[in-house]
Amino acid sequence: MTSDGQPMTENFPVVGHLSSVEEIQMRINPFLMPILLIVALLGTTFAAQALGAWSVSGKTAVDVTNLTPTDLKGWMTIQQVIDGVKLSKEEVYAAGNIPADVPPSTALKDLEGLVPGFETSVLRDALTKKLSGAAPASAAQTPVAATPIATISATRVSGSGSGSGATPTPLPAGQALPASQIKGSMSLKSVSQQCVVPLDKILAGLNLPADTNPETLLKDLVAQGKIKEVSDVQQVVEKLQAK
Numbered sequence: 001m002t003s004d005g006q007p008m009t010e011n012f013p014v015v016g017h018l019s020s021v022e023e024i025q026m027r028i029n030p031f032l033m034p035i036l037l038i039v040a041l042l043g044t045t046f047a048a049q050a051l052g053a054w055s056v057s058g059k060t061a062v063d064v065t066n067l068t069p070t071d072l073k074g075w076m077t078i079q080q081v082i083d084g085v086k087l088s089k090e091e092v093y094a095a096g097n098i099p100a101d102v103p104p105s106t107a108l109k110d111l112e113g114l115v116p117g118f119e120t121s122v123l124r125d126a127l128t129k130k131l132s133g134a135a136p137a138s139a140a141q142t143p144v145a146a147t148p149i150a151t152i153s154a155t156r157v158s159g160s161g162s163g164s165g166a167t168p169t170p171l172p173a174g175q176a177l178p179a180s181q182i183k184g185s186m187s188l189k190s191v192s193q194q195c196v197v198p199l200d201k202i203l204a205g206l207n208l209p210a211d212t213n214p215e216t217l218l219k220d221l222v223a224q225g226k227i228k229e230v231s232d233v234q235q236v237v238e239k240l241q242a243k
Contacts, residue, residue, distance in 0.1 A: 065083060108123065
């Protein structure tokens, strides 16, 4: 009792009652750890990308520090190829017939417009042979199809035309070019004819408009951003040939 007869009260905490600060902490804490985990994961990914140790393109993620020739993509730089396949700069440049004055920071897809005859798929083949101990093929050589597929040659056409510069010689009746032999220098029409698959099916598989010019070269489609890689065409044709 106080001196004036009033009951004495003390500020004792009431059991079961939480302060506003404690209520806020209880609301935040359940979400804090998941947020920190997400930040840590994203931070690790971004740091790896900044260091060039991890690259993401389209549907696939590729460890560019450990590559095989089949992993090569057009968005990769020459330096990433050198580091990934564990070859010297001179060996990679020789395999692709790349002039010494081309900087290693150049993307493979850009080399197709800088180096005559260069194609990412040809570099893959040359590096595969190099790593297997065989002499690398020149980027300007005409690839030889696997048995029983006949060798593909090209004949120069004269006069006005589509501008592609060469028309592949038709294969013998009953034979088809394997999808793995499709090159960026081929047109949509030649792919359809040589691989014996309908052109409209190829266009549909690549999500290209039905009125796309069949004389368009595959490497031009890549340069225009209409397809990501020549390997996209190979995959579509391979599925069509399997049907």
